[in-house]
Amino acid sequence: MNQRLKLTDIIAIGFMLFAFFLGAGNIIFPPMAGQLAGHNLLPSMGGFLLTAVGLPLSGIIAVAIAGGSWEHLTKDLPVKVSTLMASLIFIIIGPAFAAPRTGLVAYEMAVKPLLSNPDKVSLAIFSVVFFAIAMFFSWSQGKLIDMIGKILTPVLFLCLAILAIAVFVAPQGDIMVAQKAYAIAPFTTGFFEGYNTMDTFASLMFGILVVEGLKGKGITDAKATTKYLISAAVIAAAGLAFVYISLFYLGATSGSIAAHSANGGEILSIYIQALFGSYGQIVLSIIVALACLTTAIGLLSSVSDYFSGITPISYRQWVVIIGIVCAVVANVGLNQLISLSVPVLFALYPVAIALVVLAFVRKFLPNPTLAYRVVLLVSLLFALVDAAKQIGVNVSVFNFLPLFQDGMGWVLPTAAALVVAMFLSPEEKSEKVSQEIA
Incomplete structure (x- = not known):
């Protein structure tokens, strides 16, 4: 063909x-x-x-x-x-x-x-x-x-x-x-x-x-x-x-x-x-x-x-x-939906970017399964903080994070998680995945 x-x-x-x-x-x-x-x-x-x-x-x-x-x-x-x-x-x-x-x-x-x-x-x-x-x-x-x-x-x-x-x-x-x-x-x-x-x-x-x-x-x-x-x-x-x-x-x-x-x-x-x-x-x-x-x-x-x-x-x-x-x-209903959608956008956007980065480095990861789960989870958790800020929740305790004031407080923790994932041995990863599943 x-x-x-x-x-x-x-x-x-x-x-x-x-x-x-x-x-x-x-x-x-x-x-x-x-x-x-x-x-x-x-x-x-x-x-x-x-x-x-x-x-x-x-x-x-x-x-x-x-x-x-x-x-x-x-x-x-x-x-x-x-x-x-x-x-x-x-x-x-x-x-x-x-x-x-x-x-x-x-x-x-x-x-x-x-x-x-x-x-x-x-x-x-x-x-x-x-x-x-x-x-x-x-x-x-x-x-x-x-x-x-x-x-x-x-x-x-x-x-x-x-x-x-x-x-x-x-x-x-x-x-x-x-x-x-x-x-x-x-x-x-x-x-x-x-x-x-x-x-x-x-x-x-x-x-x-x-x-x-x-x-x-x-x-x-x-x-x-x-x-x-x-x-x-x-x-x-x-x-x-x-x-x-x-x-x-x-x-x-x-x-x-x-x-x-x-x-x-x-x-x-x-x-x-x-x-x-x-x-x-x-x-x-x-x-x-x-x-x-x-x-x-x-x-x-x-x-x-x-x-x-x-x-x-x-x-x-x-x-x-x-x-x-x-x-x-x-x-x-656009205005109401926008008010609901914006926090979701802030919560998921870092995850999407992290997913893109992982696609580029996947072949270098000793255990992609654990790397994807850990890195995306970290990006989501810190992105949720940014989303909470969008709806008026006081999250000033996270002001110490670089780029937090710019809505990108997730960047450093996610990068750190990616670095850690690259240096964990496959055996350690496999064991942790097994424990997670259990």
């Missing part, structure tokens, strides 16, 4: 993955960061790219190294633990948080400004239409590469490229002085802000989705799958870096026209209006609508694919169920 893809298909896979990652939040945040960074643009942007692009890229490569499935990635964990972890992640990035937000942001930024009298009815109608379109594109699981990578993403990327060229050719002001934390520690501030995009979650799920897309193209060999998955990850990372760099520069040169903006979305809107005049809102609407739609399709598809594999309900039935739930949540 032919295990080779045409160059156009490889590019399409990378474009599809790029579009899945590039949600409205990824477009809205960099302009504000760039404005605050000012003259410290380069170190701030470097720190941001390291985590906002580097971590998702690492996540995709980890999926490729592990064998292209969640089961392979977590094979050293108890099945029930692996299933619970995956289910929570998919629920968070699916109907409970990220997916409904794509519809709401698309409405707020792409549609609402074009309406004379926006109200709850217009939001309800838009939500139904938006998620119906997302369900349509998610319906044929094996054709995502052709529909997203070859149709929607090129249009999105063209719009972003036009915006980037306009920003660099005709900047709307001079770069201003750095502000707030960006004036004191630009690199680390950018680093932490990139970390907070939390795209490593999505990388694990989207990587698995790309594997399914490759199967639809006839790629089933493990080596070929790994090669094309890594190629797609590099293309997606390059696309994300291109967009982030141009939007950082947009923000850095926005001080004279959008100095007192409340958020990056406002900066972006004002800047595009200045660049394109009366057509500015149309340009912004197209970019935001496509960015939100492609991300919604990726989330809807990946969540449906996972739950169809662990339940008797089919993939297409899950597409409908989740699409309907997302449309409803976008209208009636």
Whole structure:
């Protein structure tokens, strides 16, 4: 069987993955960061790219190294633990948080400004239409590469490229002085802000989705799958870096026209209006609508694919169920769900990063079973402290931990656990696992 893809298909896979990652939040945040960074643009942007692009890229490569499935990635964990972890992640990035937000942001930024009298009815109608379109594109699981990578993403990327060229050719002001934390520690501030995009979650799920897309193209060999998955990850990372760099520069040169903006979305809107005049809102609407739609399709598809594999309900039935739930949540319960979801995000995100690191070092571990269980348990326990802080629990007793104030108090304990796991002998590990099971 032919295990080779045409160059156009490889590019399409990378474009599809790029579009899945590039949600409205990824477009809205960099302009504000760039404005605050000012003259410290380069170190701030470097720190941001390291985590906002580097971590998702690492996540995709980890999926490729592990064998292209969640089961392979977590094979050293108890099945029930692996299933619970995956289910929570998919629920968070699916109907409970990220997916409904794509519809709401698309409405707020792409549609609402074009309406004379926006109200709850217009939001309800838009939500139904938006998620119906997302369900349509998610319906044929094996054709995502052709529909997203070859149709929607090129249009999105063209719009972003036009915006980037306009920003660099005709900047709307001079770069201003750095502000707030960006004036004191630009690199680390950018680093932490990139970390907070939390795209490593999505990388694990989207990587698995790309594997399914490759199967639809006839790629089933493990080596070929790994090669094309890594190629797609590099293309997606390059696309994300291109967009982030141009939007950082947009923000850095926005001080004279959008100095007192409340958020990056406002900066972006004002800047595009200045660049394109009366057509500015149309340009912004197209970019935001496509960015939100492609991300919604990726989330809807990946969540449906996972739950169809662990339940008797089919993939297409899950597409409908989740699409309907997302449309409803976008209208009636997003704020409440966000308040519940954020602590879960803080609790699971470090575990996802630790899982990625373990995938890279697994072959160096004398006893992977014990290493995975210990390292992930340590990351979870300290991540729960960060999650508790998010809901107002007084956890000041942990202030002694490095990076704790930045929501990353789990890093040092997890790194220490990993080092210890590497130096334990296989016999000691086997004995401890036996005791744990007993």
